[in-house]
Amino acid sequence: MLSSFKIYIYTPSKPFSFSSPTESLFFTSLQASPFVTQNPEEAHLFFVPFASNLSTRSIARFIRDLRMEFPYWNRTLGADHFYVSCAGLGYESDRNLVELKKNSVQISCFPVPDGKFVPHKDITLPPLARITRASHAPGNRTVRYLVRHNGAKDSKLANELRNDSDGIRTVQ
Structure with missing residues (x-):
């Protein structure tokens, strides 16, 4: 399984930097991993990169653009997608954010902000030492x-x- 497991990283439309060292380290490690593929047709999971200090409106637009440009989000409504956010996402009224929060896996930093973590699906990174x-x-x-x-x-x-x-x- 590990030899064939692949992750596709979406390319954001504008360059950005992560707001925390933990997010940056996770992203850098992911990019250097042997699991990353340049072909989304090979991917089992999809990584959605965005800065956690973006406004919820900007994140919703990014998800909307993904759903219009690529067929992968629409196949599972984001269930095979994940993202990293130390700030976490709350429950917003926009459809794109609801699907992102409800269906995708959020990788959070420790400690997780109250109300921004779903225990049965989200993951917490350990603190950096x-x-x-x-x-x-x-x-x-x-x-x-x-x-x-x-x-x-x-x-x-x-x-x-x-x-x-x-x-x-x-x-x-």
Whole structure:
């Protein structure tokens, strides 16, 4: 399944930038993934890119244009589409926004704004953590959390982490 799974990314009519680092990282990662296709006929899912700070009227126009230009939205009323929005979309009266909110999967940032997340279909991205390279000297490495296997103080995992020369730590 993974070898044939494809995502088509719609091209917005005007260039834009995402309003949060999480949205930008998600979009950049998606564009670089092996799942992206340039042929919408091959796609299983469709990504709808828009800046979350756009007005609801502009987003509704973008969806309207998609439905007029491409047949893919109309096949499922957007059920095979997804978008990323840290601000989230509310329930608006415009038909295009209602279908986007009701049928498409919203990928939100953590924490999700109240009332802008549908638990049975939407997805939340975890918060971004900065990862830095620590010095290779064992005294400077930080191990934040060790799992104790069967109650043993010195598990195999703990010993491997102590002897690890990579020295990666998470900074909050």
